[in-house]
Amino acid sequence: MGTDMMTIEHLHQEELLSRDELHDLQLKRLRKTLKTASASPHYARTLACIDPEDIRSLDQVRDLPFTTKEDLRRGYPFGFLARDPGQMIRMHASSGTTGSPTAMFYTAGDVSFWADLVARCMHMTGIRAEDTFQNLSGYGLFTGGLGMHYGAERLGCLTIPAGAGNSKRQIKLLKDFKVSCIHIIPSYALHLFSVFRESGLDPRDLNLRIALIGAEPHSEEIRTRIEELSGMKAYNSYGLSEMNGPGVAFECRTQNGMHLWEDAFLAEIIDPKTGNPLPEGQLGELVLTSLNREGMPIVRYRTRDLTRFIPGTCACGREHIRIDRIMGRADDMFILKGVNIYPMQVEQILMSMPEVGQNYLIVLEREGFIDQMRIKVEVRDEFFEEDMRVLKGLAQKITRSLQQEILITPKVDLVEHRSLPRTQGKAERVQDRRK
Ligand code: ADP
Numbered sequence: 001m002g003t004d005m006m007t008i009e010h011l012h013q014e015e016l017l018s019r020d021e022l023h024d025l026q027l028k029r030l031r032k033t034l035k036t037a038s039a040s041p042h043y044a045r046t047l048a049c050i051d052p053e054d055i056r057s058l059d060q061v062r063d064l065p066f067t068t069k070e071d072l073r074r075g076y077p078f079g080f081l082a083r084d085p086g087q088m089i090r091m092h093a094s095s096g097t098t099g100s101p102t103a104m105f106y107t108a109g110d111v112s113f114w115a116d117l118v119a120r121c122m123h124m125t126g127i128r129a130e131d132t133f134q135n136l137s138g139y140g141l142f143t144g145g146l147g148m149h150y151g152a153e154r155l156g157c158l159t160i161p162a163g164a165g166n167s168k169r170q171i172k173l174l175k176d177f178k179v180s181c182i183h184i185i186p187s188y189a190l191h192l193f194s195v196f197r198e199s200g201l202d203p204r205d206l207n208l209r210i211a212l213i214g215a216e217p218h219s220e221e222i223r224t225r226i227e228e229l230s231g232m233k234a235y236n237s238y239g240l241s242e243m244n245g246p247g248v249a250f251e252c253r254t255q256n257g258m259h260l261w262e263d264a265f266l267a268e269i270i271d272p273k274t275g276n277p278l279p280e281g282q283l284g285e286l287v288l289t290s291l292n293r294e295g296m297p298i299v300r301y302r303t304r305d306l307t308r309f310i311p312g313t314c315a316c317g318r319e320h321i322r323i324d325r326i327m328g329r330a331d332d333m334f335i336l337k338g339v340n341i342y343p344m345q346v347e348q349i350l351m352s353m354p355e356v357g358q359n360y361l362i363v364l365e366r367e368g369f370i371d372q373m374r375i376k377v378e379v380r381d382e383f384f385e386e387d388m389r390v391l392k393g394l395a396q397k398i399t400r401s402l403q404q405e406i407l408i409t410p411k412v413d414l415v416e417h418r419s420l421p422r423t424q425g426k427a428e429r430v431q432d433r434r435k
């Protein structure tokens, strides 16, 4: 074991593996994954000339072909199954945020291993069997529902499958059942905890202590807001249906990057343009290979998610590599007047201003031949009621900050609290009306 077992409050032995032990295990599991995957129609073709026994080092993963979302769409619905369909017990689909959805299949072993991974993540943040856990994310095809649910049950928590939306009922459940831990999408958390306060209840007076937030890109400023509004500690949770769902990478109590479970996934960061590996610490696209899936293994999946490996070791003692919070999806980036911009850059600026409320929308417009960015920003009630001079000052402050940070002069519309459209699932941050 790499680390003194006494120092880490662990759920699984795998959490304690040293870098060397992780490498050995990954190599073994990579070979096995390639063998299993070759039984699927897709990989029977793309991995035809590869003999898993020839893989002697993890670097050789770079010689394997990537798998893209397009490949998964082309293989829809059964082209990636590595086992007889009769052996599958579960199907999920991605949310379809960027196009038509893809289908994922799980054997009983896959569902069980996934539940273990999620339980491990939850345990790492300090959740225990004695906790009552309310899952406020959508159930159904979205993996954030059943994925977190099975993990919480595996850990032994009383688990409430509340689903998304209906804030009044959510608040009642949180209160009546003395809920201590929750899973929630960050944009919905901001809404819920504002409603909470308006109804005259202070979330701090309840039993709440830990929030797991994920499923969409969010800035540190959003986390801070959620923590301040709710009085809970909020931990970042990363996953994607192509790699089971939640439980791929998670923050530990240090809250400095997310540990990506290397006994279950092999991670690379590549230059999204060239496909070449990037030096440690550089921002690029995360590529993942599942190492322990039986029903539908996926090799070198291009997630389109942008992050970096955080160099150095974590104070918690776990040696599983950490990824930084997701900057956004490669597809989210937009180009305005020749400048590459991610919504996250805008969000960081807006959410650091106390006058700004909990929601915003970036609209890209074309006026004549000129492209421009309009930002609709919700303002907190107490500021919105101020006189015009104060509001004008705020609009100028936002414009100046964005000019300095991203070199774009936006048009800023200040709008009333809760006037922008909200979804129950992942927030829509950008509307491109230039097309
Ligand atoms: P879709 O790609 O259709 O949204 P999923 O429901 O599988 O399908 O969502 C997975 C995606 O959600 C990830 O690839 C990533 O873009 C985003 N995501 C998940 N967790 C996080 C997180 N903690 N931070 C930022 N983005 C996240």
Ligand code: ZN
Binding pocket: 252, 253, 254, 259, 314, 315, 316, 317, 318
């Ligand atoms: Zn840690």
